[in-house]
Amino acid sequence: MRRVSLFVPCLVDLFLPEIGEAAVALLSRLGVEVVYHEAQTCCGQPAINAGYLPQARKVARHFLKVFGEDEAIVSPAGSCVVTVKRHYPELFADEPDWLARAESLAPRVYELSQYLVDVLGVEDVGATFGGKIAYHEACHVLRGLGVSEQPKKLIRAVAGAELVPLNAADACCGFGGEFSLHYPDISEVLVAEKAANFINSQADALVLCEPGCFLNISGYLHRHHPEKKVFHLATLLAGNGKGVRA
Amino acid sequence: MKIRTEQFVEIAREEMKNTRSKAFLGLLPPVINAMRQISLATFPDPDAAQAYGAAIRGEVVTRLPELLEEFERNATARGTKVVWARTAAEANAFVLDLAKKKGVAYVTKGKSMLSEEIGLNDALIDNGVDAIETDLGEFIIQLLKRPPFHLIGPAVNIAVEEVRDLFMEKGILAEPTEDPVALGYAARLHLRDKFHRLEMGVTGVNMAVAETGTIVNVENEGNIRFAKSSPRTQVSIMSLEKVVPTMADALHMIRLLCRNGTGQKMASYISFDTGPRAAGAIDGPEEVYCVIVDNGRADLYDDPVARDVFRCIRCGACANICPVYTKIGGYPYGWAYTGPMGQLLNPLLLGFSGTSDLFRACTLCGVCKSVCPAGVDHPRMFLYYRARDAAGDPKLRSRGRPLKERTLYDLFAWGATHPRLWRQGAKRMRPRVNRDARDGYLSRSVDSLDGWFRSRDLPEMAEKTFQERWKEREGRKANA
Incomplete structure (x- = not known):
């Protein structure tokens, strides 16, 4: 039996635990044993993005200690995966021991859809959904990890779902972590455009692989177009559709 | 040029409400991006072509000092007088002094971002030498006294009605018209007259070829060719990263510059000039000067991350696709350079204190990096800047971050x-x-x-x- 260690990013842990549960349900259904380390906290991405590298290094060392022995680490958050895979080795450029640990861990970390399609070789996970789906290409998933076909393959294989084109699918939604707090005017224009493109796509739901974009887009829609639904891919694929507050 | 980088947030807010800027930004960048895609597709392998460009620019950055020396040697051997200017003031003083020595009343200018950076026009005009921009867009913003809106389209956001009124007011236009062709023609007549009696022309440089000493200019209006060929004294000003090793490298970078900048396979005019008029030749300037401007760059050369900014070839592809630029336009960047490359270059040249919005107002979406033909990794550099800023690096003139944030x-x-x-x-x-x-x-x-x-x-x-x-x-x- 395959076994994966689930890395639940802090936004999911604190605000969107259903996404984590969906990932567990989905992996279990596919015959994968899921381990969860209770000592996990955050990958340190906020500190890296804000420029606080000594602080980020502390958090990264904790992460490496917690996940260091795992064969495969899977996360429903593209940007956190990018942090571990790409930024950890950069953080420890001058610390050979930690650099070795970071470099050894990097290839074992997967974004969820990447793990399902590239490692398990699964596309049809047995999920159902009645309606049209638009897929938002989250920046870190698309350009950070080069993951784009994997989620689309998974969506196309969902029974009853139709993947429809989304204009400017690969345009940033304006989240950018602290960017959304410090530059709210610009952020708002970007998320409004993303929402408009979603609405114009006529899709019943917008699906994505990034909790940050999820909070941003669904938070905007909740205020302005509360009837519009956003799903994390894990939720769509777990097939229950319940418990999602979009 | 007035530095307004500290007003990034306010100017951005104004610009997002400015209907004219909004209309332009909604219209042109998507068209340019589409044209860029189409023109890049004429390469047998577009990704390989871009990667080749990145490799050339990487070599330039690594070998910068020796390439500049090689350029100086070869340019000098062909009769160009190479002048080194450590600061903006030195560069401006040299050009002004030369103009005074030659006794000219005015110089014509070819579009040059470096000229904006060092404030050459003001330095000349304030000291009695008129500086006349001859690129139509630069000509318009010079008359309007506005900063460039875009790297390669400085006045693209200016309404045709505004240009009409401006030209009427300045006596460039005889009868009011909104016909762009007629407006362009009026500007051309006005400027052509300046070229006819030209004593001294000043232009920028797109590439300086080390192995031949050749100066390359890429343009669509022909004004640079005029400014380079019709005066007795011709001055090219370049920031030191404009050098490329070989002519083959220059040709590849030109192909990339045109495709990435304007979506053209080739610009209308590409000039290769090596030295002044040769003995027996019928035209060309009697004297050619090449002013190589440092203006703080050499001090950054030891910084292995920051110096990657010298890869940039000023095509502007990053701006046309940036989610932030395409919402706020060029003015909020507050200085010579706009868009993601401006977010990288302005803070390095001006210092981090007072420019930190430039490298923070970015979602790290990475689309700039994905289109860059020079291998600039903008998001990585923004993270590096933020880290140096949080560390309060005095070398980058950072004042550090608020204690509360730390x-x-x-x-x-x-x-x-x-x-x-x-x-x-x-x-x-x-x-x-x-x-x-x-x-x-x-x-x-x-x-x-x-x-x-x-x-x-x-x-x-x-x-x-x-x-x-x-x-x-x-x-x-x-x-x-």
């Missing part, structure tokens, strides 16, 4: 390395954060998150975190 990240790091306290902290925060929740959502500001709540709601903190749910589940499994 304390916040200290606390974050401490919490994230103490899992039990992290959990307890979350638990304790929950009632406070969720205080004003309605139907599972927060709509009102919590602590310092008002930026978020201006346009968005936030799900309340979950009743139980994932971890709590997992523990319960494991407990149930153990009991089953």
